[in-house]
Amino acid sequence: MRDPDLEAGPVADALLAWYDAHARDLPWRVSPAERALGVRPDPYRVWLSEVMLQQTTVAAVRAYFHRFTTLWPDVTALAAAEDGTVMGEWAGLGYYARARNLLKCARRVVSDLDGRFPDSPEALRLLPGIGPYTAAAIAAIAFDRPETVLDGNVERVMARLHDIHTPLPGAKPELTARAATHTPTTRPGDYAQAVMDLGATICTPKSPACGICPLRAPCRARAAGTAAELPKKTPKKPKPTRRGIVYLARRDDGAVLLERRPDKGLLGGMLGWPGSEWGETAQERPPFAAQWDTLAGEVRHTFTHFHLILTVKTAPLPDRMNPETGEIITAAGFRPSDLPTVMRKAYDLWRDGVA
Known part of the structure; x- marks a missing residue:
């Protein structure tokens, strides 16, 4: 009608x-x-x-x-x-x-x-x-x-x-x-x-x-x-959970070690902490040999298709080193606000732990 x-x-x-x-x-x-x-x-x-x-x-x-x-x-x-x-x-x-x-x-x-x-x-x-x-x-x-x-x-x-x-x-x-x-x-x-x-x-x-x-x-x-x-929606499938490790290395003068992620994929082209692949389990992949300490707590973040849980490990950044991966960012050049949210959460966990 x-x-x-x-x-x-x-x-x-x-x-x-x-x-x-x-x-x-x-x-x-x-x-x-x-x-x-x-x-x-x-x-x-x-x-x-x-x-x-x-x-x-x-x-x-x-x-x-x-x-x-x-x-x-x-x-x-x-x-x-x-x-x-x-x-x-x-x-x-x-x-x-x-x-x-x-x-x-x-x-x-x-x-x-x-x-x-x-x-x-x-x-x-x-x-x-x-x-x-x-x-x-x-x-x-x-x-x-x-x-x-x-x-x-x-x-x-x-x-x-x-x-x-x-x-x-x-x-x-x-x-x-x-x-x-x-x-x-x-x-x-x-x-x-x-x-x-x-x-x-x-x-x-x-x-x-x-x-x-x-x-x-x-x-x-x-x-x-x-x-x-309304509108009605088809029920969504539960999101899987992935795990990973990030490594925060800082020098006494405030310089930090960051790496730029590949252009393609999640956080493509963004600077972040060196870390492992994200999967069902977290595999160690430190950017250099050191005594890495595990911070209490963990980082939780949700992407469109999965939940992520990150373990944060820290170590002093040596005064003189040419890292095989990543780049050293001086204290003057480092702005935590430039990090993607999940990486900033890792920084906040570390900062709160040393405060």
């Missing part, structure tokens, strides 16, 4: 009217009032924010976005930055392949595209680190293309709006098709941000505020009383 309330026009109109009054104030966003005055989003800032927001919350990204745009205000500046500096500033955001692809993408845009981001999702997807969602988001938000943007917030809104009970991730094609029917040709960039804002602030995972939702009238899940249980 045809439902006029769930057609593209009524849903988009209601959502845009709500967005005009309630849009979140985000540092990378051009507000609806500014857009109405003709202010256009900067594709560089849209791209940077979307890459940072992958698998990361808005609250966590704000400070990083401000720091990056202060250090590198445009894509040309970022393309010219040193890899180690960018990786250090990224430390703590996680998913470090994003930072490597960030640099590759910036350099490609500068070298091959005269510093201009393309405006179509097809061309955007040819750039490093830009997948279907990110390409659609950039095309819609930066260039006002009527592209369907489907992140976790939009999935939730569509599942509830249409009362779809197929579990994710299997429901993605159906949710994408539903979302596409609502994407307007007028103000598609604002609409994309509006539906994401709705999911983040009103149509939240728990206790959705249906009473003040601009889509409460046409929402089928609200009418059926099923909103709180």
Whole structure:
């Protein structure tokens, strides 16, 4: 049976009217009032924010976005930055392949595209680190293309709006098709941000505020009383646990021994403590022969696909040595904040033990 309330026009109109009054104030966003005055989003800032927001919350990204745009205000500046500096500033955001692809993408845009981001999702997807969602988001938000943007917030809104009970991730094609029917040709960039804002602030995972939702009238899940249980998800398999050892060596003058991990793989390209492979058991692999003392306690960290438990061992770093692995970083050049989170946890365990 045809439902006029769930057609593209009524849903988009209601959502845009709500967005005009309630849009979140985000540092990378051009507000609806500014857009109405003709202010256009900067594709560089849209791209940077979307890459940072992958698998990361808005609250966590704000400070990083401000720091990056202060250090590198445009894509040309970022393309010219040193890899180690960018990786250090990224430390703590996680998913470090994003930072490597960030640099590759910036350099490609500068070298091959005269510093201009393309405006179509097809061309955007040819750039490093830009997948279907990110390409659609950039095309819609930066260039006002009527592209369907489907992140976790939009999935939730569509599942509830249409009362779809197929579990994710299997429901993605159906949710994408539903979302596409609502994407307007007028103000598609604002609409994309509006539906994401709705999911983040009103149509939240728990206790959705249906009473003040601009889509409460046409929402089928609200009418059926099923909103709180949607979207359904296929149960995840338990994460395995891996173990490893890291070796912290420090000289009396404060210099430390670090090694840069391979470009590919977890924490790729990041500086960290020398250590063993991560597996079912931890195998000794000290960076040099010494009496290594085991610290009390352990480091626990969770990655996307597994839990990690690290044993931390320490020894003095000899005054004169050329390490076979890693590099000696002076006290002046060592910033614990540049370490990825799991390596910083190891440093914190050592620091707390000697404090």
